[in-house]
Amino acid sequence: MKNIVLIGFMGVGKGTLARAMAGKTDIYAIDTDDLIESLTNKKIKKIFKKKGEAYFRALEQKTADWLAKNVQNSIISTGGGFYKVKNLKDIGTVVYLQADFDWIYDRITKSKNAKKKIKKRPLFKSYEDAKRLYESRVPEYEKAADVIVNVENKSTEELVEEVLEKVKASQSSS
Numbered sequence: 298m299k300n301i302v303l304i305g306f307m308g309v310g311k312g313t314l315a316r317a318m319a320g321k322t323d324i325y326a327i328d329t330d331d332l333i334e335s336l337t338n339k340k341i342k343k344i345f346k347k348k349g350e351a352y353f354r355a356l357e358q359k360t361a362d363w364l365a366k367n368v369q370n371s372i373i374s375t376g377g378g379f380y381k382v383k384n385l386k387d388i389g390t391v392v393y394l395q396a397d398f399d400w401i402y403d404r405i406t407k408s409k410n411a412k413k414k415i416k417k418r419p420l421f422k423s424y425e426d427a428k429r430l431y432e433s434r435v436p437e438y439e440k441a442a443d444v445i446v447n448v449e450n451k452s453t454e455e456l457v458e459e460v461l462e463k464v465k466a467s468q469s470s471s
């Protein structure tokens with residue numbers, strides 16, 4: 298199987314879904330932010346603060362190159378800006394997890410760990426800033442995707458089934 302690459306805006310649930318898919322399929326789930334943190338031994342927030350966004354994006358590209366070369370048969374969740382890497386399609390079948398901005402905003406700000414979730418995301422500042430970023434990215438996520446799945450108000454179990462089904466259809470038609 299080709300890798301499955303989950304893309305989408307911060308807080309849409311990429312990591313949660315990747316781990317649920319792993320539990321269901323016995324396929325490993327890995328996360329690009331985790332790979333970057335383990336490579337640098339630094340938290341994403343710290344990397345942004347000390348070295349800036351451009352440096353972080355270069356680390357994402359380095360991670361994309363490593364994944365394309367070394368990783369198969371895996372489910373890969375990504376940071377919200379990872380779709381910008383130049384070889385995204387070489388890594389696997391790209392699934393865009395889509396939701397309205399207000400749904401995502403509520404998911405983050407009304408969660409149990411809201412403070413922690415906001416604090417660890419340097420680009421999720423005010424409602425207005427995050428919404429502007431979201432709106433500028435939506436067309437790019439759509440362009441990058443092989444498969445689009447709307448995640449609003451669906452259980453994780455439902456989403457696991459839907460993503461696997463759509464990926465299977467996409468991989469068998471390509």
Ligand code: S3P
Nearest residue numbers: 306307308330376377378418419
């Ligand atoms: C980012 C999203 C974050 C993380 C970094 C930058 C972005 O990941 O990679 O803070 O540019 O959207 P999540 O999508 O998991 O929050």
